[in-house]
Amino acid sequence: xxxxxxxxxxxxxxxxxxxxxxSFDGDIEYYRDRLKTCKGRILEAMVxxxxxxxxxxxSGLVVDGVDYSPEMxxxxxxxxxxxxxxxxxxxxxxxxxxxxxxxxAILIPGGSFLLIEKREESLHALKRLxxxxxxxxxxxxxxxxxxxxxxxxxxxxxxxxxxxxxxxITMESKLVEADFYHQYKVSYLKxxxxxxxxxxxxxxxxxxxxxxxxxxxxxVLESIGFTDVVVSADFDYGKAPTNGKQKYxxxxxxx
Numbered sequence: 001x002x003x004x005x006x007x008x009x010x011x012x013x014x015x016x017x018x019x020x021x022x023s024f025d026g027d028i029e030y031y032r033d034r035l036k037t038c039k040g041r042i043l044e045a046m047v048x049x050x051x052x053x054x055x056x057x058x059s060g061l062v063v064d065g066v067d068y069s070p071e072m073x074x075x076x077x078x079x080x081x082x083x084x085x086x087x088x089x090x091x092x093x094x095x096x097x098x099x100x101x102x103x104x105a106i107l108i109p110g111g112s113f114l115l116i117e118k119r120e121e122s123l124h125a126l127k128r129l130x131x132x133x134x135x136x137x138x139x140x141x142x143x144x145x146x147x148x149x150x151x152x153x154x155x156x157x158x159x160x161x162x163x164x165x166x167x168x169i170t171m172e173s174k175l176v177e178a179d180f181y182h183q184y185k186v187s188y189l190k191x192x193x194x195x196x197x198x199x200x201x202x203x204x205x206x207x208x209x210x211x212x213x214x215x216x217x218x219x220v221l222e223s224i225g226f227t228d229v230v231v232s233a234d235f236d237y238g239k240a241p242t243n244g245k246q247k248y249x250x251x252x253x254x255x
Contacts, residue, residue: 006069009191009203013161013169014049015075018110021055025247027109027142028055030235034140034251035061040104045094045129046112049075057085064101068093094125102134108141111247117184117208126224133254139226142235142249145211146185168194173207184210214241214248226252 006014023029031052035042038061044053047065049072056063057080065087067073073089080087090099094116106129116122129139161169170192178185186208193201212220218229232249233241241248 003188003204003206005205006072007203007205008071009169009193009201010189010205011049011069011071011075012163012193013171013191014072016161016163018048018051020050020079022051024110026235027247027249028052030237030249031107031109031140032056032059032061034237035105035107038062038104040134041101043099043101043103043106043132045097045106045108046110046115047076047089048072048110048112050079052107052109053087054079054083054085057087058083064088064090064099064103066090066092066094066097066099094128095121097125097128097132099132102132103137104134105138105140106133107139111142111144113141114143114146114209114211117186117210119210122210123220123224126220130224130226130254135254137254138251139221139254140249140251142247143212143217144247145244146209166195170194183212184208217248217250221250221252225255227255228253 021028032055035056042056042061042063044063044065047053047067053063053065053076065076068091070091073091077089113122116125133139158170158172161171163169172190173187175185175187186206189205189207191203191205192199214231218231221229229250229252230238231241233239233246235247235249
């Protein structure tokens with residue numbers, strides 16, 4: 001069995017636990033407010049199954065979406081169709097992004113940028129995002145610092161998810177690699193889908209997380225060419241971060 005990156009079972013769990021319009025710590029309200037003056041097109045990168053893009057579309061903004069998971073995009077497309085929302089969705093990873101549009105703003109909510117495992121790939125992704133912004137366009141994304149209490153081989157326990165059709169999906173997490181110095185950790189997630197007591201589907205996911213210090217990431221953005229970098233704590237624009245348990249929203253401008 002090969003490892004899946006946001007495959008079918010992962011997408012089902014994602015849809016169940018990250019519902020359309022479900023705001024985490026006020027993130028949707030924050031992005032909607034910061035984007036409300038946009039007159040041109042906006043891009044949500046790593047769009048997932050539509051938790052954020054759909055309320056932005058419903059508020060009247062013109063938003064495209066991109067993701068590398070066809071399963072996530074299929075879910076997002078279906079949810080938009082159910083709401084009669086017109087949306088352009090593209091399948092691509094950010095390192096190879098080559099879209100026909102440039103954008104007034106690009107956002108990456110939910111800490112998703114941390115899912116780019118290799119540092120050189122994250123830098124290349126930021127360069128591609130920079131090139132897809134119009135002059136004066138803004139990049140907006142949020143980051144967090146994960147729990148850095150590492151124990152190799154540690155089982156994170158099993159979570160159980162119940163679906164309306166009576167199916168059950170269990171998810172077991174195991175930490176397999178961690179490096180505090182190089183700022184990343186990798187877990188293996190095992191999904192099992194059960195129906196009427198019988199196991200009907202299994203999926204493995206390699207889940208990597210790379211994190212950044214606040215000043216470090218500001219320097220990274222500036223090295224790409226971004227200017228006017230503002231860091232806001234807990235989705236309160238302009239509020240200075242004070243501790244490691246906060247969410248950090250970055251906003252930076254293309255020259």
